[in-house]
Amino acid sequence: MATLLKHSAKYALSGRLARLCVHSRHGGLQCLQPCLLPHQRSASTGSKILVEMDNSTGIAVLTMKSPPVNSLSLDFLTEFSISLEKLELDRGCRGVILTSALPKIFSAGLDIMEMCGKSPEHCGEFWKAVQEMWLRLYGSSMITIAAINGSSPAGGCLMALACDYRIMAENPKYSIGLNETQLGIVAPFWFKDTLVNTVGNRVAELSLQLGLLYSAPDALRTGLVDLLVPEDKVLSTASQTMTQWLAIPGENAIGSNPRVSSSKVDLTPKVHMVDLSHSSESMCSLNWIPWTCSNRA
Numbered sequence: 001m002a003t004l005l006k007h008s009a010k011y012a013l014s015g016r017l018a019r020l021c022v023h024s025r026h027g028g029l030q031c032l033q034p035c036l037l038p039h040q041r042s043a044s045t046g047s048k049i050l051v052e053m054d055n056s057t058g059i060a061v062l063t064m065k066s067p068p069v070n071s072l073s074l075d076f077l078t079e080f081s082i083s084l085e086k087l088e089l090d091r092g093c094r095g096v097i098l099t100s101a102l103p104k105i106f107s108a109g110l111d112i113m114e115m116c117g118k119s120p121e122h123c124g125e126f127w128k129a130v131q132e133m134w135l136r137l138y139g140s141s142m143i144t145i146a147a148i149n150g151s152s153p154a155g156g157c158l159m160a161l162a163c164d165y166r167i168m169a170e171n172p173k174y175s176i177g178l179n180e181t182q183l184g185i186v187a188p189f190w191f192k193d194t195l196v197n198t199v200g201n202r203v204a205e206l207s208l209q210l211g212l213l214y215s216a217p218d219a220l221r222t223g224l225v226d227l228l229v230p231e232d233k234v235l236s237t238a239s240q241t242m243t244q245w246l247a248i249p250g251e252n253a254i255g256s257n258p259r260v261s262s263s264k265v266d267l268t269p270k271v272h273m274v275d276l277s278h279s280s281e282s283m284c285s286l287n288w289i290p291w292t293c294s295n296r297a
């Protein structure tokens with residue numbers, strides 16, 4: 001079912017991203033610099049995201065590198081979605097590890113500066129970019145693993161939740177959670193549903209009502225993350241875990257590419273992007289039909 005999301009997201013997104021690449025003042029594809037590295041590796045880097053692809057394993061590492069805290073600005077989100085779309089379109093890429101280049105921070109979540117004092121048009125564009133990031137990550141047909149090597153509040157936690165598996169550094173100073181309530185913000189229902197899918201109803205209810213941020217050990221206890229490892233092992237463990245996941249046969253396993261074949265899936269969009277640019281009330285109106293999201297990987 002994630003495939004359905006992937007394709008509906010792809011059709012909603014590709015055109016828009018393509019337009020952004022051509023017209024946007026936000027950077028976009030033109031800032032991605034491809035280069036070849038030894039051993040079948042390739043890398044492309046924009047100002048905020050580094051993508052390193054190992055063609056021999058089909059594993060890409062997407063590293064967020066936007067100081068000071070990898071906050072999710074419009075520029076960041078646009079570059080992120082473009083990077084992920086490029087990997088999605090690369091049939092050789094089967095898994096993506098999401099991590100941070102910044103010490104102690106995975107991502108601080110939505111960029112606060114994008115949310116105050118901006119025009120309704122800008123707010124609409126920003127909020128759409130947040131939705132697109134989530135659709136692209138959650139709906140990916142690739143295996144996605146979050147290598148959480150620092151704190152990850154709010155939208156940062158959402159990014160991790162949108163991945164298939166979460167490995168966190170076992171540093172008790174790092175925290176993770178959907179703490180929006182503490183900020184006086186109600187987390188949109190699709191944030192909530194993503195949390196419920198991971199930790200269950202009761203833990204999600206308490207987390208959201210109290211805006212809880214969990215230390216790494218507590219995050220493991222509640223199931224918010226799947227594994228804690230020493231900080232210097234986060235990335236290598238993510239690679240090992242990815243190798244395990246990629247050994248699982250895909251939908252078209254018999255003699256074919258494990259990535260999904262578009263001819264065999266229902267591409268009818270089940271998720272609709274809504275135009276939020278003229279309505280602050282509809283900011284949270286991503287139409288999510290839960291049963292479309294029940295079968296990841």
Ligand SMILES: CCCCCCCC/C=C/C=C/CC(=O)SCCNC(=O)CCNC(=O)[C@H](O)C(C)(C)COP(=O)(O)OP(=O)(O)OC[C@H]1O[C@@H](n2cnc3c(N)ncnc32)[C@H](O)[C@@H]1OP(=O)(O)O
Pocket residue numbers: 068069071072104105107108109110111112113114115116123124126127151153154155156179180183185186187188283
């Ligand atoms: C416009 C339309 C959309 C409106 C929609 C609203 C309704 C719907 C929903 C809501 C959903 C919200 C999800 C979110 O993600 S909201 C953002 C929540 N984020 C946080 O609460 C994180 C706040 N930050 C922290 O907790 C810490 O900064 C931390 C990430 C733990 C790092 O701590 P530390 O290492 O001690 O670093 P500093 O606190 O000193 O921060 C360093 C500099 O970074 C700036 N910063 C921090 N967070 C953000 C951020 N989210 N956006 C932008 N900038 C951020 C901080 O101000 C410092 O800057 P400076 O050095 O210039 O002072």
